[in-house]
Amino acid sequence: MEVVIASSPVDAGIGCWDLHSGAEQLRYRSCTSTPHGLACVGQRFLASSQLRDSSSSSGSILYWSWSKPQVEVKSFPAEPIHPLVSNSDGMYIIGGGSSGAIYFWEVASGRLLKRWHAHYRAVTCLFLSDDESLLVSGAEDGCIRVWSLFMVFDDIGMEMAKNPYEYSFSEHTLRVTDMVSGYGGCNAIIVSASEDRTCKVWSLSRGKLLRSIDFPSIIEAVALDPGEHVFYAGARDGKIYIASINAETTSSNSYGKHIIGTLSDNSKGVTCLAFSKDGILLVSGSEDGTIRVWDAKTHNIVRIYRLAKGPVNNVLVVRRPLYSNRQTSENSHSSFSRRHAPLLPPPLGKYVNSTDENVDSGAVSVPQTPSSDIMDAPYLSYHVLTKQISELQQQSSAATGMEVDRLNLDCKRSVEIVQKWKEMFAYLHKFCVDELLGNDQTQTQ
């Protein structure tokens, strides 16, 4: 089920609507999200960084599971976190702090794997390239930096290299408001919007500015057409401008060079944009608290949702698993251990852990079949595995003996079952053959 989720800086909760039917789903309560501070972690649960008073030194990140409107897990990082992203399978959460640092957490254990100083000013937006090897961060000082995640964890390499980042683009003069990347991993283009009223198109492969487009108003959000022919720029004046990337530009235009049209319905400023997976429906969040769904082909509004009185500052289109009915059916015959397993991972750590634990950082992810229950995703930290191994090793011989007995019993039982099945099969086979032959006989007769 493809759903639109949206949050607001005023406490209106996280709204959730079915994109295609328009039906409102659960509303997740008590969320005052920062811009770009809403993420859906591996389709399993929602996470959002929260606005805090400037007085409080620590930030806060909240988790909601799909099924419950209440906050389930609260974590308090060392400083306020603005943007939040997660990789597609939900292994990691990356957050940008107000001091310019970027935090990298492992979701399953909640450990802070890495914290590094990325910018001179607060980080305003973050995203991962589509192959999830590069992290792109934008900051309040207009600087955009491209990080290779591989390099970030390579401490020796970092020291050797002249600069820790791959590229640093400093052509924007004011705060970067939004960024989006195209397809193609490290060969993609990225489009960035800034408060200096421009959008700039960069090449990740060549590390240079390809185009700079001036807009009549500040652009708050950008979304890239799946074909990368145009990009949509949501402006503070309430219009969504369409700027061409691939078409030859026409010089005479009422808006400016490279801008080929607008989507507009005279609303207040557009704050966020998202494309649906099919690439036709464009979802925009507005300053007036509504969320509009546009048909990008016809430029018409398809649907309007209402979130809050205050502005909307995050809109995401995500695929939500149809777990609810299945969970009930599974719960009826689920194993004892499963019922007690925590649904959501532990809160995120505040500090990078001591060095001895750093040695065995890295998680073991067990690939999951798409049909398996996503809520209990079978991924285990390396720690868990090592713990189990050591437990096994430390157990006394008696315990192992018991274990062996138990296993033997299991084995015997299994063999019996197999035998039963075999008999059953032989019987069925015989039955079927008889039936068929009998039929033939009757026909011939």
Added chain:
Amino acid sequence: MARSKPSSSKKQPKRGVDFKKIKRKIGRKLPPPKNATNTEIKSKAIILPEQSVASERAGLAVSKKGLTLKELLQQTSHHNAKVRRDALTGIRDLVLKYPAELTLHKLAIIEKLRERISDEDKVVRETLYQLLKLVIFPALKKDVPGSLISLMMAYIFNGMTHLATDIRLMAFKFFDLVVQHYPSSFFMYAEKVLQNYEDILRKNHIYLQDRSKLKNALVGLVRCLSLLPCNRRTVDPSYGKNTETQGSLHAYELEVPKEHTDFSSIIKRLEDILPILVNCFQDFIPLVHPMSSLDAQSFDCMLYLLRSIDLSVKFFLYGIDKHQTDFGVTKPTYNEKDMPVWGEIATPVFLRKFLEVFPLNQLHNTSGKDEDKFFILNIEITEIFLHSNEWIFTSAILMERFLEFIENLLSGKIRFNSRSGKALQEKHLTSLLPFIPRLVSLVANTWKSRLLQAFTMAFKDCKPESTLNLAFLSAIEEMLLPSKRQGILLLDASEPEILDHQITWIRELPVLLVRLGDTLSSLSKVILHLLLRLGQYAPMNSSLAWEYDIMQHTLGEFYSMCLDDGSILYGPFMKLPKDCQELSVCCLYYFSSLDSLLLRSLVYCCLCDNLEPSVLFRIIDVLHSAYKIGHLQLVDLISFFVTLVARWKVLPGRLYTHVENAKKISNRETFKAITGAVCSCLRQMGDDALIFQIVQRVILDEIPLNPPIDNLCGMLRLLVILDSRPTKLSEQSIIILSNSISEYLIDAASYIPENGDEVTDSNQISICQYYLVPCFFLFDRSDKLLNLVLDLMGSSIGEDNSSLACNHDTQHTLDLSSRIVAVVSILLYMHQDIKIRRRLSSCKGEITRILQKMRLQLMQSSNEMGNTLEERHKIQFSFDRLKIAAGQLNCWDADELKIISLFE
């Protein structure tokens, strides 16, 4: 026939005496007979334009001497030097006259001409050089296939190895010419050419006599070497690059493979050539030292030698750098085994020896001009030293000498004597300044402070219009901010002395900006860019960031200044081009708390007519953004906005009346846009109620100043947008507002269409709505305000009435009558609006009072002499209309109606 005559006369005496014999004296000339035929033949030389009879040359391109290109080319290989030379000049004439000939036959021409490169005759070579330089190469600039160059090169190389030195040196000159026009050709033949240079320089003692020739060859070498890649320390940062060229970003790009050159061979050659250059230079030194004066030729030679050394050293450095940056990413240009050879071991030995000669000739007291020459040479050597500094271990003593020289240069202790010295000094200082940051970061502490001292002094003394500023600024940027490439700070700002210098530089920047004015906008742009970078990159809560914040006090002058007498002096901001204005506006965003003084000077700029609206909108945008991240006080921002709306000058003149007032129309539209922008900013700020309180307070301060109608309208709009229903306005402010609104409405009434039923200009209606709608909103939200306003309108009629009695001014009565008409039309207009009609019905008392006043007025005016009939009619007419409208309000009971009719 003439000859037959005398013979016949001889015969006749023999025959008889019939004819008398005529004796003729010998030697006497006979008069010509009368019938003699004139046998004189007159002839003139017939000059045929061509010698060959066979060729038909009508319509062919010929030179002045009538020779075709073919013939001329043939003559170039004539055995007579004079003919060859003439042929070359002939080709020149022909090509100048018929440029098409050249493009058609370029291959043939070059093929023939190249043979003359090693011509024995000096004049012929010189003519060929001129021909190639002035005519052929410029004309062929666009399309030169490589084959042409290779055709030439074969003969040039031939010339380079010629026995005659003259020809040899000339060949280098030819090569220089080729490289000059087609730089890429150097790389094709680099190895061979460098080999030849090496040969010629090795035998330099032969040419020491003929220094001008050697100089020519060296000029060529310098040019070639300058084509080699090196780390360019460009002053101009990457901004301002033009990226608009590409039409579509995903389009297929025709990738031209970059000129791939194999540098390894060049490196080897250069390794050989560098010691020879150094030797050559050292050969000159004994010539120099004993002599008191240095002749121009050898000075030039030395200079070019130094330049060549400099360039090759730079190239080596580039190689090292490139090797480091390319580490593991792409295939390094140089082989691994090359690296140590030219990098660290081989070259420095003799270079160190060479650098020992520094400083040249400080002992001799020579004339001023010579001193300049030595000075230039010293600077060149210093440059080489600074380039090589990074990879040579130099002895401390030598280092001291250089550092002292640099310090003296910066502090101006060494100066040029000659007249052009100032410019020269600047030029050389520009070439040295880029090294300062690196040097400062490397040298010992005592020198660090001395160098910084000298640097800061020089920067302070530098005149604003000087070209040096650019170099200073880029050096400062390097020392202040983390460098773009490496992301690390060059200088440690925690050291108090360095910090002192940094602060001095930062303080100097706005001063320089103001002093520059709008004379050098490019330099202003660089300064502003530096300021912006400083704002962006200064670490939070550091002393640099603090210094940046302090800077806003001096920066106010850049925008505008309020003089003591109240007049405003606009700073350079107003006159700078738009990109500079944008940059300076962006700088505002990074002040951690914007000062109200700076805001004030900004407001003056915004209110100036000359400021482009787009910049004004940028200012609003940026201030709003600054507020959002907490760099600006809420109260300050709101008072900025309100002042803007209250004081912005809308040009007078009615919007709808004239087409020719296009400018005025746009001005009012601009004001509308400003109001709109301010409104949207105010609405995005958050808590409406709180902001409303502040806005209300500021506006109430502004209103007693009687702003023009447009500004008042703008302010009312601000109030309306933030207000809610019922109104949040306080009692007191309602009273103040009602005063000005009543006046405002009467003013605005003039925009109400004369007759509501008639179809009038749609533009006019929209203006009228624009003015009245905010009032209607206020009335709708507050009955009290409506009551008060109606009261005041009524009393205003009455007041004038009373004053009329003692004052028989016709102007005043006219005022009064139009005032009455205005009041009525406003009331009628309000009556049309359904919502307001409902409100009006609740204040019938006020309306009745107005009607009474009008009635009174009518009665009085009938007695007045001054009132014309027409005016009376007007008043009567509006009175009737109002009465009908009042009746329609449907709330008067019978008694009241009676009272009104009683008046009638």
